[in-house]
Amino acid sequence: MTVDYRAQTVLLTGAxxxxxxxFATALAARGSSLVLVARRAERLAAMADELHRAHGVRVEAVPFDLAHPAAGSELRQAVADRGVAVTSLINNAAFGTFSRFADADPGRLAAEIAVDVAAPVQLTAAFMPQLLSAANGFIINLAGVSAYFPSPRMAVYSAGKAFVLSFTESLWTELRGTGLTAFAVSPGATDTDFTTGMGPGAGVLTSGRTRTPGDVVATALAHLERRDPGPSVIDGRSNQLGVIMSRLASRRRSALLMDRVFDPDRRAKTTAA
Structure with missing residues (x-):
């Protein structure tokens, strides 16, 4: 796919x-205008100013909580009030909870579903007319390798990413021939602050080798620029191999294996043995 980044105005959540x-840095460097969405207003404003000064592109900062029940229509109006027409969308915002389901706070789980599952659907629906009208843009949804197998202690997050993957692959099929490209990118363990506040023991998620945010973005944009991008891409060779191996195992074996992988006490148990 030939991508004219300078013709793009990209709405990016979790920016x-x-x-x-x-993503914001890479797209601004390529000449794209941006609409940055996140809850942290001061941080978002500083980033918008920095990207504008560095690359001369238009960058709008829109502080917004995607857990709102009417996130799609409210954010569409906020963007329209700034006189911006969006041509592309990256649904990146998400958060997780690391605990056994029985011990999790129901209110937090509801917010997690709102941000991780409902918001990507609402935003895609809300901005779809603009995206189709532009006819040369893209939708990138962040799924994750946890979409491909069960993740004990992250049951809702894993299920949410499975939803995003399936939703996006269906969109890819429906949008073929429209000029609008859609695909999901699935990172594995990545060096970010994602585990902060998830719950005790969440550090086990990044206890091994991690990819960088730049690696994930490079994978996504390289996939976008392919002649005929497929419906999804997995970041990192080891993550790709892990997904392949999980498909060879039974569902029972996969679930039990991931229970061990996500056990925060596994290293202590191994040492004791």
């Missing part, structure tokens, strides 16, 4: 840190 910030 204030991690993979979102890396």
């Amino acid at each position: 204030s840190s991690g993979i979102g910030a890396a």
